[in-house]
Amino acid sequence: MYLVYKPGGSEEPKRWKYNPRKLMSAEREKLERLTDRNYSEFTKDVVAGNSLCRRALLFVYLKRDHPTTRFEDVDFAWDELTLEYSKGELVEIRAQVAETVTGEKAATVLAKLDEQIAEAYEDPDDEGKAKLPVAD
Secondary structure, rough: EEEEEEOOOOOOOEEEEHHHHHHOHHHHHHHHHHHHEEEEEEEEHHHOOOHHHHHHHHHHHHHHHHHOHHHHOOOOOOHHHEEEOHHHHHHHHHHHHHHOOOHHHHHHHHHHHHHHHHHOOOOOOOOOOOOOOOOO
């Protein structure tokens, strides 16, 4: 999964690979303090669209690039920050849907997933089987 930030006026978005299993302990603890959630809840809420969790996550990634960034300074319009599944993750989701959903609903969902897979960003450094972005 990718955290994609495109502030108003920028030509190209900034894209960070978001793998909750790869964040450092200090970053995870900071996210827990900022959002008042344990890390497992935080990762689920990020995917679900919780604004505070997404802001905290953006803060962590911006701080990596700009160490003096403060949480209070992180502000964005909703359409400037998105989460995008990687091509590998979408393929994994499609396989799960194909195994569990049947009938007309399956055909509709699979067709939509096929469109998303065709348009998804593919990281040349991706290795192996994709895992969904939730920390267990």
